[in-house]
Amino acid sequence: MNENAYGGKTVLITGGTGSFGNTVARSLLQRDVGEIRILSRDEEKQDTMRHAFGDSRLRFYVGDIRDEGSVERAVKSVDYVFHAAALKQVPSCEFFPMEAVRTNVVGTENVVRASDHAGVSSVVCLSTDKAVYPVNAMGMSKALMEKVAQSFGLNNRAADTIVSCVRYGNVMYSRGSVIPLFISQLKAGKNLTVTNAAMTRFMMSLSDSVDLVEFAFHHAKQGDLFIKKAPACTIGDLAQAVINLFSPGARIEVIGTRHAEKLSEALASREELARAVDMGEYFRIQADNRDLNYSIYVDEGDVTMADFADYDSHTVPRLSIAEVEQMLLGLPEVRAELHAAGRPIPASADSRS
Numbered sequence: 001m002n003e004n005a006y007g008g009k010t011v012l013i014t015g016g017t018g019s020f021g022n023t024v025a026r027s028l029l030q031r032d033v034g035e036i037r038i039l040s041r042d043e044e045k046q047d048t049m050r051h052a053f054g055d056s057r058l059r060f061y062v063g064d065i066r067d068e069g070s071v072e073r074a075v076k077s078v079d080y081v082f083h084a085a086a087l088k089q090v091p092s093c094e095f096f097p098m099e100a101v102r103t104n105v106v107g108t109e110n111v112v113r114a115s116d117h118a119g120v121s122s123v124v125c126l127s128t129d130k131a132v133y134p135v136n137a138m139g140m141s142k143a144l145m146e147k148v149a150q151s152f153g154l155n156n157r158a159a160d161t162i163v164s165c166v167r168y169g170n171v172m173y174s175r176g177s178v179i180p181l182f183i184s185q186l187k188a189g190k191n192l193t194v195t196n197a198a199m200t201r202f203m204m205s206l207s208d209s210v211d212l213v214e215f216a217f218h219h220a221k222q223g224d225l226f227i228k229k230a231p232a233c234t235i236g237d238l239a240q241a242v243i244n245l246f247s248p249g250a251r252i253e254v255i256g257t258r259h260a261e262k263l264s265e266a267l268a269s270r271e272e273l274a275r276a277v278d279m280g281e282y283f284r285i286q287a288d289n290r291d292l293n294y295s296i297y298v299d300e301g302d303v304t305m306a307d308f309a310d311y312d313s314h315t316v317p318r319l320s321i322a323e324v325e326q327m328l329l330g331l332p333e334v335r336a337e338l339h340a341a342g343r344p345i346p347a348s349a350d351s352r353s
Contacts, residue, residue, distance in 0.1 A: 005217075005218065006028055006031050006032065006033040006034075006080075007031070007032040007033075007034075008032065008033075008034040009033060009034050009035075009079040009080060010034050010035040010036075010037065010077060010078045010079050010080075011028060011033060011035070011036050011037070011078070011079065011080045011081070011082065012036075012037045012039060012074055012075055012078045012080070012081045012082070012120075013025065013036065013037070013038055013039070013081075013082045013084060014039045014040070014065055014071075014074075014081070014082070014083045014084055014085035014111060015039070015040055015065075015083075015084040015085030015086060016036075016037075016038035016039060016040055016049075016082075016084065017038060017040045017042055017045035017046055017048075017049050018040075018084060018174075018175055019171065019173070019174035019175045019206055020082075020084045020126065020171070020174065020206065020209055020210070020213075021038060021040075021049075021082075021084055022049065022052075023206045023207065023209070023210050024082060024210045024213065025038070025049075025053065025058065026053070027210055029053065029055050029057060029058070033057060034057065035057050035058075035059055036057055036058050036059065037059045037060075037061055037074055037078065038058065038059070038060050038061065039061045039063055039065070039070065039071070039074040039085070040061075040062070040063075040085065041062065041063070041064050043062050046060045046062065061073065061074040064107075065083075065085045065103065065107035065108075065110055065111055066102050066103060066106060066107050066110070067110070068110050068113075068114065071110045071111055071114040072114045072117070072118075075111075075114045075115055075118045075120060076118055077118070078115070078118060078120050079120065079121050079122075080120065080121060080122050080123075080124075080217065081111065081115050081120050081122070081123040081124070082124050082126070082213055082217075083108065083111050083123060083124065083125040083126060084126045085103065085107060085111075086103060086104050086107075086126070086142070086145075087099060087100045087103045087104060087138065087141070088128070088138065088176065089138070089176060090130070090136050090137075090138045090139075090258065090259060090260055090261065091258055091259045091260075093136065093137040093138035093141065094136060094137050094138075094259040094260050095259075097137035097140075097141070100137050100138055100140075100141040101141050101144075103141075104138075104141035104142055104144070104145045105141055105144045105145055105148060108125060108145045108148045108149060109148050111123065111125075112125075112148065112149060112152050112161075112163055115161055115163075116152070116156070116159060116161045119160065119161070120161050121160070121161065121162065122161070122162045122163075122164070122217055122220065123149075123161060123162070123163045123164070124164055124165070124166060124213050124216045124217050124220070125145065125146070125149045125163070125164070125165045125166070126165075126166055126168075126209075126213065127142050127145060127146050127165050127166065127167040127168075127225075128142050128167060128168065128169075129167060129168065129169045129202060129265040129266060129267045129313075130142060130262075130265060131143040131145070131146055131167060132167075132265070132266040132267065132268065132269050132272075132310075133266060133269065133310075135260055135262055136259070136260030136261075136262075137260070138260075145165075146165050146167075146225065149163050149164070149165050149223075150163075150165070150223045150225075150287050152222075152223075153222035153223035153287055153289075154223070154287070154289065154291075157222075159222070162220055162221065162222055163222065163223065164216050164220035164221075164222075164223065164224045164225065164226065165216075165224070165225045165226070166212045166213055166216045166225070166226045166227070166228075167225060167226070167227050167267060167268075168202070168204050168208075168209055168212060168227070168228060168230070168267070169201055169202025169203065169204055169230055169232075169265060169267060169313065170201045170202060170203055170204065171204050171205070171206055171208075171209050172203055172204065172205050172206070172327070172328070172331055173205075173206065173331050173333045173334065174206060174209075178235070178238070179238075179242065179328070179331075179334070180333075182238075182239060182242040183242060183246060183334075183337050186242065186243065186246045186247040186250055187246075187341065190250075191250050191251040191252065191253050192239045192242065192243060192250060192251070192252050192253065193252075193253050193254075193255045194235050194236060194239050194252055194253070194254055194255070195235070195254070195255060195256060195257045195258050195261060196235065196254065196256070196257050196261070196263070197234060197235055197236025197239070197252065197254055198234060198235075198236065198263065199234065199235045199261070199262075199263055199264070200232045200233065200234050200235075200263070200264045200265075200313040200314050200318070201232060201233070201235065201238075201264075201265060201313055202230040202231070202232050202265060202267060202313050202316075203230060203231055203232065203233060203238075203319070203324075203327060204228065204230050205327075205330065205331060208228060208230070211228070212226060212227075212228040212282070215228075215282055219279075219284070221286070222287065223286070223287025223289070224284055224285065224286060224287065225272070225284075225285040225287075226282055226283070226284055226285075227267050227268050227282060227283040227285070227311070228281060228282055229281055229282065229283070229311075229316075230267070230316075231316065231317055231318070231319050231323075231327075232313035232314075232316050232317075232318055232319065233318060233319040233323075233324050234318070236252060237319070237320070237321045237324055238324055239252050240252065240321050241321050241322075241324035241325045241328055242328065244321070244325055245325060245328060245329070245334070245338060245343065246337070246338070246341060246343060263314070264312050264313045264314035265312070265313050266310045266311060266312040266313070267311045267312075267313075268283060268285065268310065268311040269310050270308040270309055270310050271308075272285045273285075273308040273309075273310075273311060274308050275288070283311070325346075329345065329346065
């Protein structure tokens, strides 16, 4: 990480009152950032964040990315944009798909266009594994969000604004994620409810998600998509790990799959991996930069495609229950909950604090 990259710069975080926005803002304020602007609709969360941080470099803009004027006001004189605003809940997007389109697709177009007009250097758009082979409205809208971001480079090859995307799986202990729900159920003396214990999901901490976005910021070329390699576990093993830490003896109750849930998720398709660059901890998937002047006939296909498999949560290395416990103990929020509940923190976790 180049610690001087943000020196004196102005950063806009859309949807900045969420878990990611709070985490990346805290990280940036530890460096010589000039100003951080938070654009979101919820003035109550903004007020909470304002008091929690107490830093004059944090500025708040009430607005909605669906509204061009809101974005244009917030992005004036901004150097970098982290675009995190989105509708993320799968069930609600199933019932209101056009709301997902208005926020995730049209809102992203507003952010990208306004950033270009304002002379922003870099825009990093946050996406999700649900955009790969999507089966629900949320994933479909995020897949279109990625296309909107990538199309900017296809149509503006000489643009100074670099627009890229990152894609990640389940962010542990983020707002609306399952781990806080599990802990609250156990604190209330209830058993844990899971939809399907055999489901697998990629696991990533909030700090990992910030690292991914900052990696994209430092390495992106026009239209790039970055993925951080991540371990996976079953939802049943995740639930059992939480039980082991907080309430040994509690049971797991299977309640059935929710609207449009998948058994597994893919962070990258085989088609994407065929053109990806392996950068160690990350995959960089370069944009398809061909124009619309296709040949009438195609004489040869791509024989390399069959050599790749999807980067799927069912096929990547899977964490054991003990490994999931250790990952959970690496989260400060989980350690704080254990302390508040009077539960012991294993000595093996001390090095992770």
